[in-house]
Amino acid sequence: MESNPTTVSHSQLAEAVLRESGQNVNLCYQCRKCTAGCPISYAMDYTPAQLIHAIRLGMDDLVLASKTMWLCASCETCTTRCPQEVDVAKVMDAVKITALRRGIKPAIPQVAAFYKAALANIKKCGRMYEMGMIIGLKLRTFEFFKDAGMGMKMFRKGKLKMVPSLGGALTTLKIFQRVKRIEKRSEVK
Amino acid sequence: MTAKYAYYPGCSLHSTGSEYDISFRAVCEKLGIQIDEIKGWICCGTSPAHCTSRLLSLALPLENLRLAEKMGTRDVVAPCAACFARLKTAQHEAAEDHRIAEQIREVLGGPLPASVNVVSPLEIFNGGTNVAEAVTRQLPGLQVVCYYGCLLTRPSKVMQFDECEYPMAMDNVLRALGITTLDWSYKTDCCGGALAMTRTDVVLKLTHDILEEAVAVGANAIAVACPLCHVNLDTRQAEVEREYGAHYGLPVFYFTQLMGLAFGIPPEKLGLQKHFVSADALLSQGDSVGATPCGCPSTGRPHGAAPTSAALTSDF
Numbered sequence: 001m002e003s004n005p006t007t008v009s010h011s012q013l014a015e016a017v018l019r020e021s022g023q024n025v026n027l028c029y030q031c032r033k034c035t036a037g038c039p040i041s042y043a044m045d046y047t048p049a050q051l052i053h054a055i056r057l058g059m060d061d062l063v064l065a066s067k068t069m070w071l072c073a074s075c076e077t078c079t080t081r082c083p084q085e086v087d088v089a090k091v092m093d094a095v096k097i098t099a100l101r102r103g104i105k106p107a108i109p110q111v112a113a114f115y116k117a118a119l120a121n122i123k124k125c126g127r128m129y130e131m132g133m134i135i136g137l138k139l140r141t142f143e144f145f146k147d148a149g150m151g152m153k154m155f156r157k158g159k160l161k162m163v164p165s166l167g168g169a170l171t172t173l174k175i176f177q178r179v180k181r182i183e184k185r186s187e188v189k
Numbered sequence: 190m191t192a193k194y195a196y197y198p199g200c201s202l203h204s205t206g207s208e209y210d211i212s213f214r215a216v217c218e219k220l221g222i223q224i225d226e227i228k229g230w231i232c233c234g235t236s237p238a239h240c241t242s243r244l245l246s247l248a249l250p251l252e253n254l255r256l257a258e259k260m261g262t263r264d265v266v267a268p269c270a271a272c273f274a275r276l277k278t279a280q281h282e283a284a285e286d287h288r289i290a291e292q293i294r295e296v297l298g299g300p301l302p303a304s305v306n307v308v309s310p311l312e313i314f315n316g317g318t319n320v321a322e323a324v325t326r327q328l329p330g331l332q333v334v335c336y337y338g339c340l341l342t343r344p345s346k347v348m349q350f351d352e353c354e355y356p357m358a359m360d361n362v363l364r365a366l367g368i369t370t371l372d373w374s375y376k377t378d379c380c381g382g383a384l385a386m387t388r389t390d391v392v393l394k395l396t397h398d399i400l401e402e403a404v405a406v407g408a409n410a411i412a413v414a415c416p417l418c419h420v421n422l423d424t425r426q427a428e429v430e431r432e433y434g435a436h437y438g439l440p441v442f443y444f445t446q447l448m449g450l451a452f453g454i455p456p457e458k459l460g461l462q463k464h465f466v467s468a469d470a471l472l473s474q475g476d477s478v479g480a481t482p483c484g485c486p487s488t489g490r491p492h493g494a495a496p497t498s499a500a501l502t503s504d505f
Contacts, residue, residue: 020243022286039379039395043388071388074236075379076343080353087344093240100241110387118237122249127232128200137386147389150424157463159205168231175231175252178296179245 011058013098021094027084028052034078034088044068045107048078048088055095064099068092070108101187113140123176126168130160192313195262196224197253199272200232205424206269206416208460212445213268213310215459219323219452222313224266227257233275236383248293250279254302265307268445270415271382274340274348276307281347309341309350310445311358311414321365325453330474333370333447334408335359336399338418339379353377359412359444366451373406375399380421389428396421397429400437409471412444419443424465440468 014025028049035047045067046054054063069092078088099106106112117136121129134151138144154160202210217224230253239246254276257265267273283290283301294301314320337356345353354377360370380399381392399422403411413419423441430436441464449459450472461468 040381040384040391043391071384071391073339073379073382073384073391074239075339075382077339077377077379079344089344093243096240097242108388111384114383114387115237115241118235119241119245122232122234122237127203127230128235130200130204134386141387147386150428153465154205154424157465159207159463161204165203168229171229171252172231172249175248175296176245178298179242179248182292182295183242183244 011056013055013058013060013063016098017055017091017094020097021087021090023087023091023094025052025055025086025091027086028056029084031083033081033083037077037081039075039077040071040073044071048072048092051095052086052088052091055091063095064102064104065107067107069095069099070106070111110137110141110143113137116140119176123172124169125164125166126170126172127165129164131162132164192221192318193223193225193262194264194266194308194313195257195260196226197230197233197257197265197267197272197276198226199230199267199269201269201271201416205420206443208463209268209416209419209443209445211458211460212443212449212454215454216445216448216452219449219454220314220318220320222318225260225262227253227260227265229256233272235271235275239275239278244289244292244296246275247279247282247289248296250276251283251293251301252297254280254305254307255297255299258302258305263304263306265305266310266313267307268310268414270309270338270340271417273307273309274343277349278347280305280307309358309414311341311362312350314362314448315358320362320448321367323452324366326451328366328368328447328451328472330471331368331410331447332408333363333368333410333412333442334373334403334406335363335370335376335412335444336403336418336422337376338413338415339377339382341414342377359414363412363444363447366448368447368451370412371406371408373402373408375402380418382417382421385417385421385425389425392421392425393429393432396425397433397435400426400429400435400439403439404437409439410468411439411441412447413441414444426466438466440464440466440471442468 018024030049032049035041035049038048041047051068072092074089076089082088114137117133117140121133198210234246234249267276283293342348342350342353342356351358363370381395385392419441446459
């Protein structure tokens with residue numbers, strides 16, 4: 001995943017994104033196809049094209065405190081349509097990872113809580129155990145009654161399991177631990 | 190001839206999307222396609238992994254492909270569009286980036302799977318398998334829009350699946366069974382996916398747009414190939430109706446359920462009773478009117494609106 005070496009940047013954030021995702025945001029010429037196609041841009045504080053521009057300008061504070069990347073649903077419409085082949089969805093991931101690494105409070109905390117709850121669940125159970133994940137999410141967000149009726153109905157229809165399967169739990173535990181070790185070793189803030 | 194595949198169901202097909210699992214198995218049995226579930230499979234990591242750790246998001250899928258390779262099977266079938274995308278992405282990125290491939294090897298403690306081919310069921314049913322031969326039941330009352338969602342086709346460089354902006358794979362399978370599918374412009378628009386858990390408002394808006402368009406082109410059912418899409422379109426449909434003061438009652442089928450119905454498999458063996466929006470009224474209507482192409486009681490409105498009240502009430 002070598003990016004175009006002729007395009008250079010003085011933005012440390014752009015460099016961080018490049019290291020994390022292999023994506024060179026300096027290739028962007030602001031055609032805004034990513035923004036036109038984004039189904040969620042209406043809810044974002046900065047459009048995907050604006051966020052990319054801010055990364056290029058080294059506006060770390062604005063970018064890392066933005067809601068934009070936390071609202072991204074990873075639908076990859078932007079990635080598919082970018083004429084410069086910048087994988088915009090991957091840029092969004094890289095910005096989230098950078099924000100978490102620098103300890104910046106996510107602008108949409110529920111989304112970060114969901115990631116944490118889901119990953120903790122997968123690590124322990126091997127496979128996603130929805131009931132456990134939902135409880136984990138509610139403990140993090142304090143939204144105890146959200147979707148309770150829907151959850152009950154799903155349970156009645158046999159769409160939610162009572163007990164986790166735990167089949168691959170040892171495998172995922174090992175994978176998570178090794179990933180953490182490698183990431184720690186090669187971490188650059 | 191028996192085609193043989195290693196089967197990666199993924200977490201959703203064992204829980205919220207269990208009817209996709211049931212109907213996929215039933216259809217494969219009918220067509221003589223052998224699927225063996227990968228022993229000891231683990232979660233692919235889905236969005237929470239790739240949004241927080243690239244290495245984790247690639248190691249989890251590749252561990253599953255390693256397990257599949259150990260079974261001695263070259264082809265892996267992944268019906269869940271999200272799993273399908275993660276498996277393909279992991280293969281693609283490990284092949285493109287030697288540094289990350291080395292790290293993944295370290296995580297997995299062994300070589301990466303070398304010769305595993307990941308396919309969607311749609312690719313199996315579109316290529317070589319003569320699905321039309323197994324048809325025993327006509328479904329003339331159905332006017333289906335195929336909703337592919339995001340992850341089957343995008344990004345096209347990685348997925349190599351059909352035409353990324355206007356795919357036809359699902360339409361072609363259903364049309365081969367004699368089911369009418371309609372052209373519409375929301376085939377690959379996003380439903381909001383996992384944001385349903387956290388920013389439900391966004392998902393309700395996107396899902397509302399999709400349902401509106403489906404009704405506008407005259408659909409009375411939606412076919413999907415992704416358990417996340419199904420949860421948002423079916424399970425949350427009543428919530429969308431409340432939020433926007435609309436009335437859809439549009440049954441949402443996994444395309445494998447429609448295949449099963451056309452093959453004469455009883456609805457309960459396809460998990461149809463698990464849907465929130467019941468398809469009973471729509472399906473019995475199709476039978477009783479027989480050759481009537483639309484099967485929609487004549488109200489002034491286009492199809493799609495008609496089965497609403499019956500479909501909704503029968504399930505509560």
